[in-house]
Amino acid sequence: MAISSAKKKPMKVKENLGYKIFLVVNYLIMLFIVIVTLYPFLYLVSQSFTSEQAIIRGESGIIPKGFNIDTYKYVLKGEFLSYYKNTIIYTVIGTVLSLVTSAMLAYPMAKSELKFNRFLTPFIIFTMYFGGTLISNYILVVGLGLKNTVPAFILPMMISTYYVILMKSFFQSIPKDLEEAGEIDGLSKFGVFIRIALPLSKPIIATMTLFYSVMYWNNWYNAFLYLSKKQWPVAYYLQTIIRGVGAKEGDGDATSVSANIKSCAMVLTVLPIICVYPVIQKYYVQGMMLGGVKE
Amino acid sequence: MKKLKLVCLLLTASMIGSCFVACTGSEDKEETSATTIPSQIETQPTETEEQLDYVYGETFHSDVPVTYTMFFSDASWYAMQDSWLTDGIFKDIEDITNVHLDIKSYDSSDYMNNITLDINAGEAAYIIPKIYDDSAFVDGGAIVPISKYVQYMPNFVDFYNTYNMQEDLLTITRSDGNYYKLPGMYDSTMPDYSLLVRKDLFDAAGVDIEAIEKDYTWEDLCDALVKVKAYMVSEGMCSESDYIWSDLWCGNESGQGNGGNLLKLMGNSYDVNAGWAIGDGMRYDQEKDEFYFSPTTDKYKEFLKVAHKFVAEGILDPETFTQDDSTATNKFFNGQTAIISVNKSQYANFVSNLDTNLGAGNYEVYYAVAPRGLTNYSPAGAGRLECGVMISQKALDELGEEGFIKMLRFVDWLFYSKEAYTLCKWGVEGKTYQVNADGSKSLLPGMCCSGLGYANDEEGSMTDIRLEWGYAGGNFWYGHTMEEASDHFIPPVAAFVEHVGEYRDAVPLSPGLAPTEDQTEELNLIATPLIDNVNTWTLSFVTGKEDIDAKWDEYVASCEGLNSSGLVDLYAEIYGK
Numbered sequence: 001m002a003i004s005s006a007k008k009k010p011m012k013v014k015e016n017l018g019y020k021i022f023l024v025v026n027y028l029i030m031l032f033i034v035i036v037t038l039y040p041f042l043y044l045v046s047q048s049f050t051s052e053q054a055i056i057r058g059e060s061g062i063i064p065k066g067f068n069i070d071t072y073k074y075v076l077k078g079e080f081l082s083y084y085k086n087t088i089i090y091t092v093i094g095t096v097l098s099l100v101t102s103a104m105l106a107y108p109m110a111k112s113e114l115k116f117n118r119f120l121t122p123f124i125i126f127t128m129y130f131g132g133t134l135i136s137n138y139i140l141v142v143g144l145g146l147k148n149t150v151p152a153f154i155l156p157m158m159i160s161t162y163y164v165i166l167m168k169s170f171f172q173s174i175p176k177d178l179e180e181a182g183e184i185d186g187l188s189k190f191g192v193f194i195r196i197a198l199p200l201s202k203p204i205i206a207t208m209t210l211f212y213s214v215m216y217w218n219n220w221y222n223a224f225l226y227l228s229k230k231q232w233p234v235a236y237y238l239q240t241i242i243r244g245v246g247a248k249e250g251d252g253d254a255t256s257v258s259a260n261i262k263s264c265a266m267v268l269t270v271l272p273i274i275c276v277y278p279v280i281q282k283y284y285v286q287g288m289m290l291g292g293v294k295e
Numbered sequence: 296m297k298k299l300k301l302v303c304l305l306l307t308a309s310m311i312g313s314c315f316v317a318c319t320g321s322e323d324k325e326e327t328s329a330t331t332i333p334s335q336i337e338t339q340p341t342e343t344e345e346q347l348d349y350v351y352g353e354t355f356h357s358d359v360p361v362t363y364t365m366f367f368s369d370a371s372w373y374a375m376q377d378s379w380l381t382d383g384i385f386k387d388i389e390d391i392t393n394v395h396l397d398i399k400s401y402d403s404s405d406y407m408n409n410i411t412l413d414i415n416a417g418e419a420a421y422i423i424p425k426i427y428d429d430s431a432f433v434d435g436g437a438i439v440p441i442s443k444y445v446q447y448m449p450n451f452v453d454f455y456n457t458y459n460m461q462e463d464l465l466t467i468t469r470s471d472g473n474y475y476k477l478p479g480m481y482d483s484t485m486p487d488y489s490l491l492v493r494k495d496l497f498d499a500a501g502v503d504i505e506a507i508e509k510d511y512t513w514e515d516l517c518d519a520l521v522k523v524k525a526y527m528v529s530e531g532m533c534s535e536s537d538y539i540w541s542d543l544w545c546g547n548e549s550g551q552g553n554g555g556n557l558l559k560l561m562g563n564s565y566d567v568n569a570g571w572a573i574g575d576g577m578r579y580d581q582e583k584d585e586f587y588f589s590p591t592t593d594k595y596k597e598f599l600k601v602a603h604k605f606v607a608e609g610i611l612d613p614e615t616f617t618q619d620d621s622t623a624t625n626k627f628f629n630g631q632t633a634i635i636s637v638n639k640s641q642y643a644n645f646v647s648n649l650d651t652n653l654g655a656g657n658y659e660v661y662y663a664v665a666p667r668g669l670t671n672y673s674p675a676g677a678g679r680l681e682c683g684v685m686i687s688q689k690a691l692d693e694l695g696e697e698g699f700i701k702m703l704r705f706v707d708w709l710f711y712s713k714e715a716y717t718l719c720k721w722g723v724e725g726k727t728y729q730v731n732a733d734g735s736k737s738l739l740p741g742m743c744c745s746g747l748g749y750a751n752d753e754e755g756s757m758t759d760i761r762l763e764w765g766y767a768g769g770n771f772w773y774g775h776t777m778e779e780a781s782d783h784f785i786p787p788v789a790a791f792v793e794h795v796g797e798y799r800d801a802v803p804l805s806p807g808l809a810p811t812e813d814q815t816e817e818l819n820l821i822a823t824p825l826i827d828n829v830n831t832w833t834l835s836f837v838t839g840k841e842d843i844d845a846k847w848d849e850y851v852a853s854c855e856g857l858n859s860s861g862l863v864d865l866y867a868e869i870y871g872k
């Protein structure tokens with residue numbers, strides 16, 4: 001693919017009145033979207049630092065009233081921390097396993113010359129559209145003796161067909177000549193995969209790392225199905241406290257969780273993702289494009 | 296091409312074949328033999344009973360150690376501890392009965408979802424407590440029709456016979472003539488939800504709530520609150536535009552989109568289904584001996600008008616029906632509002648929060664009986680049953696009939712004997728509670744339990760018997776006589792229960808209906824969109840978005856358009872009229 005090295009002059013847009021109005025309106029709309037999306041989060045952060053008494057008085061706002069970090073101390077000394085630890089463990093182990101297995105599945109799928117590929121690939125893609133039912137999955141996991149174990153959380157979502165297809169498309173874009181050269185130099189098929197294909201696939205691996213880690217970090221459903229309370233990830237704990245244990249008919253002695261505790265838990269849960277996103281968000285967009293365009 | 300045709304032919308043949316197999320299977324299915332619900336049950340002594348030496352009034356004890364699996368609804372506000380198995384309620388049960396309970400615990404917020412999944416996947420525990428509605432499990436065959444076996448349960452039978460529970464049990468009896476849940480049983484109705492008012496404000500406004508509660512109506516309460524608001528405005532406690540009633544259990548969090556507790560209380564007094572009690576809207580007319588659709592009756596219209604009056608007079612905040620519960624409680628704790636819904640368990644919690652925010656001695660509250668409507672019905676509603684226990688078919692399959700009956704006797708002791716009730720509620724005498732000279736029970740010094748109304752001290756130095764050992768939890772503590780059920784009530788709560796019994800009439804029981812599986816499905820098909828429509832209109836009427844008189848006919852027509860008359864016909868068919 002020949003790329004011209006000559007730098008093109010940036011096209012100058014004629015800034016007439018209409019364009020200026022467009023810019024102003026555009027900026028106003030953008031500003032409105034920023035405020036609408038940012039305000040709830042800032043409110044949440046503010047509420048987590050607001051005293052409970054101020055919240056009861058209805059004084060919580062964008063600026064914390066009765067600023068204190070007691071809520072954070074309270075949340076971090078309780079069970080929250082152990083749920084947080086669980087999430088980190090599941091995310092790290094799950095992401096590594098997912099990357100390894102997905103790459104090992106996607107690479108042979110990318111090789112059209114492999115004998116059974118035209119039969120196997122449709123079978124794998126089939127799972128994207130038709131999954132097992134909840135009960136059959138549940139019976140399978142319980143029957144394998146995995147209930148209340150960490151693998152019960154990770155294994156059912158270890159391989160995402162969609163992500164595998166993204167990786168497959170990327171692997172297909174690697175020039176065959178490079179792989180053949182590796183084989184001529186004495187590399188086995190697996191050696192070519194490890195020594196040539198993977199090093200050339202850093203962009204897609206970075207993207208998949210982000211996708212998988214976010215998926216594990218946010219997942220609560222597998223915990224609801226398969227894990228005991230001590231094994232919960234923080235997302236499920238957060239889900240239960242946000243949903244509230246407010247008294248329903250029959251649960252007469254239930255008590256509500258304070259708003260500042262809910263806010264604090266939410267801030268702490270989304271914090272790692274918020275910290276990581278600005279750094280790797282470019283991969284997020286790239287990831288959707290990677291492999292989508294062939295030479 | 297020929298091959299393809301052959302494959303298609305084979306597939307078609309196998310499909311038809313499987314249909315025949317399925318049909319044959321359904322024909323082979325054993326018909327559940329119906330049992331009638333007798334007025335008196337005779338206990339049936341068996342060899343097992345002799346072996347166990349277990350009769351009414353004695354403690355169940357197995358000669359050999361046995362293990363039974365049991366689901367457990369783990370409430371996050373008193374989460375289960377491992378120590379309960381070694382030095383708490385489960386250890387006590389094991390010491391007494393030689394039964395080890397293998398607990399399958401699920402968080403209470405997802406308890407029903409989790410156990411439904413387990414039951415449907417064939418992974419049910421033997422004993423399934425804390426069941427409010429068993430209808431989802433009845434047709435699947437995973438739950439034992441327990442009414443066939445209650446004759447082996449001496450404590451259950453004694454209570455049933457002594458307090459004539461037949462009519463109540465008929466309300467949970469299914470079309471096959473069986474009931475599938477062992478319910479918690481009271482000897483009379485137990486009131487719970489009602490209103491907590493700021494008595495100091497009422498007194499200052501010239502309203503003696505204690506004097507009027509005997510026969511006041513909702514209109515009277517509204518008039519009283521207008522006076523209270525006028526007083527609060529004059530004292531600068533609120534402005535004319537503020538509302539002095541912002542209620543909980545009605546909004547998004549727990550109101551279930553139907554107005555929750557408040558509309559249930561009001562509707563009950565108007566002899567209509569509303570709020571939490573909307574159900575499918577059907578109500579029984581004692582005089583005509585027939586069921587009718589209550590949300591389109593004149594009584595419902597009157598109920599709507601009185602509910603709307605509170606909003607129109609600037610008393611009840613219309614946000615009550617959308618807000619979170621904590622918004623309502625915060626306003627009450629902060630002194631912005633003068634009245635709120637309450638139940639027995641929350642009373643102590645509310646008072647504690649008022650102490651914190653307003654300061655003890657700066658206020659006075661009163662647990663008032665809910666007002667009358669067109670009727671003088673008790674806010675307790677109808678019936679003497681509460682949540683209960685199901686027994687899985689797996690227990691019968693795995694234990695065999697003899698072992699199953701033995702387990703039932705354990706269940707009988709655990710859920711229906713006075714000894715187990717006291718153990719589960721109060722703990723162990725001398726360890727957690729004492730029996731006083733007058734026969735009453737109280738926690739030992741240094742012990743507390745919010746569930747029993749014993750608050751911890753300010754330093755939090757006391758031992759909570761529920762958190763520490765698992766006593767006074769919701770999985771075991773069902774029903775029993777009013778005397779036993781009320782033995783922990785603090786005076787204001789006891790007075791409320793007494794006043795309800797004295798001032799209000801019991802709600803008559805509706806006849807039990809036992810729809811078939813198909814009828815149940817048809818009922819749900821009609822009721823779901825119909826009740827959504829009723830709830831939407833009801834909240835619009837109450838909050839004033841729609842004018843009741845102007846739009847009433849349109850509302851009734853919309854219900855008829857959603858086949859409310861079909862629902863009535865179906866009920867008549869099920870009831871046999």
